[in-house]
Amino acid sequence: MKKILHKTAALVAAAVLTVCTQPFSAFAEDDDELKCPSGATVSSVISSQKKIDAHPYNTEHSKTDSARVELIFHDNEILYTRYYGCTNIEEHTLADENSVFEWGSISKTFVWVSIMQLWEQGKIDLGEDIRTYLPDDFFRHLKYDDPITLMDIMNHKGGWCEKFYDSTSEDMAEMPSLEEALKNVEPAQTYRPGEVASYSNWAASLAGLIVQRVSGMDYVDYVHKNIFEPLGMEHTSAGPDFTDNPWVREQRLKMNCYEISTHNNYQENADGTTEEEMIEEFKSKGTCLFNDQLYPCGSITGTLGDLATYAQALVNDDHPLFKNAETQEKLFSGSSFYGNTDIPSFSYGFDVKEYNYTRTFGHTGATFGCVANMEFDPVSKFGVVGLSNCGDDFPNYLCQFVFGRLKAKKYIGENYEKFDLTPYSGYYSDTRTHAAGLGKFILYMDAFSIDSINAAKVADGVFLEYHSEEYYDDTIYSIVEHSDGRHGIVNSCSEYLEIKHYVPKLCLLAGFMLCGVASLFILLAKRKLNKARKASPLSFAHIITAGQFAKIISLAAMISIVIFRINEENTDGLTKTQGMIIGITQIICMVICVAALLAAAYSFITKKKLPYGRIRSLSCFTGNLITVSAMIFFEMYNFWCC
Amino acid sequence: MKKIIDLMRVDLISAKGRNKGKFFLILGLTVIFVAIGMLSEAIFMVFSIVVLGVMLVPFITMAEKTHNAGKIFSVIPTDRKSIVISRFALTTGIYTVFSAIIFILYLIMEKFSDFHGTTLSKDVNELYEKSSGFGTGIQMKALENSIFWFIFAVTLMVMAGQHRRYFKKGISSKSNSLIRSFLKFLGGIALVCAVSAAIIFIFNINILKPTFVVFINMIFALAAPMNGMLLSIALIFIGFGFTIYQLVCSVVDYEAREL
Numbered sequence: 001m002k003k004i005l006h007k008t009a010a011l012v013a014a015a016v017l018t019v020c021t022q023p024f025s026a027f028a029e030d031d032d033e034l035k036c037p038s039g040a041t042v043s044s045v046i047s048s049q050k051k052i053d054a055h056p057y058n059t060e061h062s063k064t065d066s067a068r069v070e071l072i073f074h075d076n077e078i079l080y081t082r083y084y085g086c087t088n089i090e091e092h093t094l095a096d097e098n099s100v101f102e103w104g105s106i107s108k109t110f111v112w113v114s115i116m117q118l119w120e121q122g123k124i125d126l127g128e129d130i131r132t133y134l135p136d137d138f139f140r141h142l143k144y145d146d147p148i149t150l151m152d153i154m155n156h157k158g159g160w161c162e163k164f165y166d167s168t169s170e171d172m173a174e175m176p177s178l179e180e181a182l183k184n185v186e187p188a189q190t191y192r193p194g195e196v197a198s199y200s201n202w203a204a205s206l207a208g209l210i211v212q213r214v215s216g217m218d219y220v221d222y223v224h225k226n227i228f229e230p231l232g233m234e235h236t237s238a239g240p241d242f243t244d245n246p247w248v249r250e251q252r253l254k255m256n257c258y259e260i261s262t263h264n265n266y267q268e269n270a271d272g273t274t275e276e277e278m279i280e281e282f283k284s285k286g287t288c289l290f291n292d293q294l295y296p297c298g299s300i301t302g303t304l305g306d307l308a309t310y311a312q313a314l315v316n317d318d319h320p321l322f323k324n325a326e327t328q329e330k331l332f333s334g335s336s337f338y339g340n341t342d343i344p345s346f347s348y349g350f351d352v353k354e355y356n357y358t359r360t361f362g363h364t365g366a367t368f369g370c371v372a373n374m375e376f377d378p379v380s381k382f383g384v385v386g387l388s389n390c391g392d393d394f395p396n397y398l399c400q401f402v403f404g405r406l407k408a409k410k411y412i413g414e415n416y417e418k419f420d421l422t423p424y425s426g427y428y429s430d431t432r433t434h435a436a437g438l439g440k441f442i443l444y445m446d447a448f449s450i451d452s453i454n455a456a457k458v459a460d461g462v463f464l465e466y467h468s469e470e471y472y473d474d475t476i477y478s479i480v481e482h483s484d485g486r487h488g489i490v491n492s493c494s495e496y497l498e499i500k501h502y503v504p505k506l507c508l509l510a511g512f513m514l515c516g517v518a519s520l521f522i523l524l525a526k527r528k529l530n531k532a533r534k535a536s537p538l539s540f541a542h543i544i545t546a547g548q549f550a551k552i553i554s555l556a557a558m559i560s561i562v563i564f565r566i567n568e569e570n571t572d573g574l575t576k577t578q579g580m581i582i583g584i585t586q587i588i589c590m591v592i593c594v595a596a597l598l599a600a601a602y603s604f605i606t607k608k609k610l611p612y613g614r615i616r617s618l619s620c621f622t623g624n625l626i627t628v629s630a631m632i633f634f635e636m637y638n639f640w641c642c
Numbered sequence: 643m644k645k646i647i648d649l650m651r652v653d654l655i656s657a658k659g660r661n662k663g664k665f666f667l668i669l670g671l672t673v674i675f676v677a678i679g680m681l682s683e684a685i686f687m688v689f690s691i692v693v694l695g696v697m698l699v700p701f702i703t704m705a706e707k708t709h710n711a712g713k714i715f716s717v718i719p720t721d722r723k724s725i726v727i728s729r730f731a732l733t734t735g736i737y738t739v740f741s742a743i744i745f746i747l748y749l750i751m752e753k754f755s756d757f758h759g760t761t762l763s764k765d766v767n768e769l770y771e772k773s774s775g776f777g778t779g780i781q782m783k784a785l786e787n788s789i790f791w792f793i794f795a796v797t798l799m800v801m802a803g804q805h806r807r808y809f810k811k812g813i814s815s816k817s818n819s820l821i822r823s824f825l826k827f828l829g830g831i832a833l834v835c836a837v838s839a840a841i842i843f844i845f846n847i848n849i850l851k852p853t854f855v856v857f858i859n860m861i862f863a864l865a866a867p868m869n870g871m872l873l874s875i876a877l878i879f880i881g882f883g884f885t886i887y888q889l890v891c892s893v894v895d896y897e898a899r900e901l
Contacts, residue, residue: 510864534894
């Protein structure tokens with residue numbers, strides 16, 4: 001973080017220096033001179049960036065930092081390109097125009113462009129149920145019979161939460177077909193289609209499969225033929241393991257990915273005093289290569305130049321990717337809006353950002369090793385693209401110079417009206433979090449209250465999360481009410497959904513955990529009593545003891561889900577085997593707890609004369625009841641649909 | 643039940659008769675921390691319950707000459723189990739009631755924080771009262787409440803441990819002194835910190851991260867609702883659970899011990 005702050009400080013210092021050292025004539029701007037949406041002239045932005053590049057801090061650190069490459073374009077013209085840092089610090093390989101990076105979720109926009117191409121050819125109806133385009137009985141975990149349209153999928157409103165299981169392959173030989181891969185990791189459908197926004201990688205890949213089936217071509221071939229080739233994007237790969245472009249593979253193998261790690265360093269000054277400073281280093285994560293079975297949602301890899309070419313095509317009046325100009329216009333006309341306003345929250349799969357003076361479209365991306373950003377304004381035709389091989393160094397520094405401040409203050413004015421969130425008070429959770437199956441408990445650990453949010457009114461049911469004048473990033477939200485009576489707070493393609501009766505549900509989860517901890521104490525006490533031959537067991541003591549063991553194992557199994565999810569490198573979830581083992585363990589534990597519950601009930605009824613017999617039976621019964629209830633409610637056994 | 647109440651009265655009378663100086667020492671220290679809490683940050687009051695907790699058990703047991711509760715047998719006819727239960731009940735009861743009073747006082751002081759605020763206090767309050775924004779569920783007030791009951795639970799566990807050691811081995815009056823008990827407690831905290839640092843240093847934090855993440859996530863989720871009350875209840879439950887476990891062990895150990 002400090003490194004980023006240093007860089008930002010250097011950027012700002014250089015920017016100030018540039019402005020202050022301009023001759024006065026520079027301020028008497030020529031009205032005809034091209035201006036960025038931020039209001040700054042192109043020449044001043046470029047000259048300030050060049051000064052930043054020449055700053056001693058940057059020239060020195062460019063040889064030791066990870067790569068961050070960025071580019072500004074206007075229409076067909078590349079205005080400025082920065083290749084900063086190394087693609088491989090250990091081998092001192094500097095980033096250049098041949099460096100390739102993973103574009104992550106920017107890949108999804110290729111799916112959406114493909115869909116729109118097929119739509120304008122009349123091959124796809126955006127309002128048709130997607131089951132029309134898929135094999136019979138493709139879905140196995142649908143909860144709702146309502147039709148799911150491509151429009152729903154483009155708006156991330158198919159109703160699926162994020163997939164639970166890993167969909168990467170270590171070996172390309174094991175790589176299943178896209179259709180098979182989608183079937184293997186089909187997530188639970190937890191929301192009614194068309195209602196709740198829930199960002200889904202799986203659904204985006206499903207749209208890729210639809211492209212494949214409708215066009216009759218392999219998805220990768222389709223993208224090559226209809227996007228890469230018309231645009232001349234020769235340095236980009238769309239397939240898993242880069243099989244479709246050996247040059248990209250060769251370049252990608254040369255690159256390492258990094259994360260920033262910090263440690264303290266003590267330096268002795270000349271006067272004998274010691275000074276402490278925070279040292280930040282780029283820690284190598286290796287190549288971070290992965291083969292994603294669901295490749296349409298995030299496997300595109302290529303150069304900065306090719307990403308710029310693609311973004312330029314999307315603002316080009318000649319609409320090189322579409323037959324009709326209307327299709328391109330439609331793509332950036334907004335597909336979902338904040339409340340009843342005309343402010344788009346999302347636009348046919350493209351993110352929408354509101355700056356003080358402009359509105360941009362684009363997408364961000366992140367993989368295990370790279371981060372990417374693409375933003376453009378179809379009206380002014382300015383755009384910024386950036387790529388980095390360090391997950392902690394998001395490449396969007398140039399956006400502020402080109403687009404201005406990422407604030408939507410224009411919607412609230414100087415003296416803003418406070419938006420009352422009291423009617424919507426409660427606990428909310430991100431819809432992307434797992435809401436079914438083994439990982440359902442995670443939803444309850446991620447929930448938060450909206451009571452302390454500063455909200456400024458934009459329109460009815462639409463508000464801005466207002467921080468302060470100095471705060472850079474204000475975000476627009478709209479309140480929606482769903483058919484089940486729950487409120488949702490929508491931003492872009494994400495939504496925070498209200499959890500009804502959150503506190504009792506959280507109490508159940510806490511009770512489950514406490515029962516596991518209490519069982520440990522009880523087993524230790526029992527061991528002590530048994531050793532002293534003072535134990536006075538209840539009826540079916542072995543079953544009750546087994547129940548106590550089961551509670552501890554069940555708790556450990558639940559925790560192991562989080563451990564597996566965090567510990568595994570270059571995977572994006574649990575493997576099916578891990579899920580099955582945990583699920584079966586939970587089922588066994590649940591059966592034992594049910595038996596212990598019955599044994600405790602029997603012990604309570606039989607009135608066997610024992611010290612504290614009734615209290616012990618009752619507490620044992622309650623503990624098992626809480627555990628079994630929690631296991632059922634949080635679907636801890638459900639490894640097949642999550 | 644009557645027998646246990648009688649045993650508690652015996653303990654109280656014995657302690658009252660012999661430990662006046664020590665009684666005022668405990669009282670003085672608790673009052674000092676309460677006063678610090680009133681003058682600066684209310685959360686500092688929690689130190690008063692730590693002082694009372696770690697000194698209470700030695701205060702009761704030091705009233706005896708035998709260090710095995712043997713004197714009680716000559717006062718009223720009883721059995722060893724009842725003595726253990728009465729001791730646990732007495733100290734846990736006093737400590738819990740005192741903690742509840744301090745917590746109420748703490749809540750009152752929090753309510754009137756504007757009237758007792760020093761510069762430090764205002765800075766800290768400003769930091770806490772910042773808007774938390776989306777996705778950050780925890781409120782610092784809730785975390786403070788939870789910290790209070792976390793310290794309560796830990797001290798309760800320490801007290802239960804002191805009881806068990808006493809009934810298992812009998813402790814000399816020297817090693818059972820008030821100052822030694824307090825220093826042992828501080829030493830214990832230092833040891834835990836040192837061991838944690840060594841584990842992090844040896845094993846690398848990345849290996850411990852998953853467990854840490856589960857732990858922190860759960861703590862934050864429990865601390866968020868009802869101003870931290872849910873987490874506090876969980877912590878109190880763990881504190882009392884451990885005390886009951888130590889009680890059972892103490893009964894077994896004491897009954898097995900030759901007096």
